[in-house]
Amino acid sequence: NAGVTQTPKFQVLKTGQSMTLQCAQDMNHNSMYWYRQDPGMGLRLIYYSASEGTTDKGEVPNGYNVSRLNKREFSLRLESAAPSQTSVYFCASSEGYGGLYEQYFGPGTRLTVT
Amino acid sequence: QKEVEQNSGPLSVPEGAIASLNCTYSDRVSQSFFWYRQYSGKSPELIMSIYSNGDKEDGRFTAQLNKASQYVSLLIRDSQPSDSATYLCAVCPGTASKLTFGTGTRLQVTL
Numbered sequence: 001n002a003g004v005t006q007t008p009k010f011q012v013l014k015t016g017q018s019m020t021l022q023c024a025q026d027m028n029h030n031s032m033y034w035y036r037q038d039p040g041m042g043l044r045l046i047y048y049s050a051s052e053g054t055t056d057k058g059e060v061p062n063g064y065n066v067s068r069l070n071k072r073e074f075s076l077r078l079e080s081a082a083p084s085q086t087s088v089y090f091c092a093s094s095e096g097y098g099g100l101y102e103q104y105f106g107p108g109t110r111l112t113v114t
Numbered sequence: 115q116k117e118v119e120q121n122s123g124p125l126s127v128p129e130g131a132i133a134s135l136n137c138t139y140s141d142r143v144s145q146s147f148f149w150y151r152q153y154s155g156k157s158p159e160l161i162m163s164i165y166s167n168g169d170k171e172d173g174r175f176t177a178q179l180n181k182a183s184q185y186v187s188l189l190i191r192d193s194q195p196s197d198s199a200t201y202l203c204a205v206c207p208g209t210a211s212k213l214t215f216g217t218g219t220r221l222q223v224t225l
Binding site for chain 2: 040041042043044045048058059090098099100102103104105106107108
């Protein structure tokens with residue numbers, strides 16, 4: 001039981017390049033989330049999927065797109081990377097959506113945009 | 115005012131002592147509260163959740179919630195060097211809402 005997995009672990013992009021961050025969970029959770037973590041800013045929600053087939057914007061969605069591929073997988077796409085997107089990206093999942101449900105995090109992707 | 119506030123630290127406590135980590139929040143209707151531990155370079159790991167006023171104990175950890183005063187705290191008894199990490203407080207204003215995270219308190223447990 002791997003929990004939440006993310007690929008890749010590290011990535012360096014040049015400004016303007018695109019990439020997709022992959023996330024998968026094997027806990028049969030309904031809800032999945034993408035966060036970014038920057039020094040002094042805490043974890044900020046980019047997008048979330050409350051259930052399979054739905055996605056919604058979080059606090060900082062600009063420059064990102066997401067796809068809930070199936071119940072297990074939730075991907076985050078950067079169409080044209082910018083240096084401001086240099087960050088650590090975490091995927092999380094929970095049994096259901098909202099405050100009654102605990103969120104469990106993946107190991108993260110460290111992205112640098114030059 | 116930030117929605118969730120934590121002292122960034124570092125909070126330094128000797129091994130075996132009680133570490134007390136505090137978190138205040140601004141939204142009076144907040145319903146759910148979570149403590150995560152994050153080691154340097156790693157992902158947040160859930161320690162405890164608390165939903166009702168009072169104390170909730172789990173091993174060496176005790177979460178305390180006071181909704182009237184809008185604060186939640188985490189006590190770590192018999193602190194160990196392995197407890198040295200950043201502790202994140204997360205608050206959810208309602209049952210169908212998103213978590214808001216504090217920036218974390220760095221704890222150092224010294225030998």
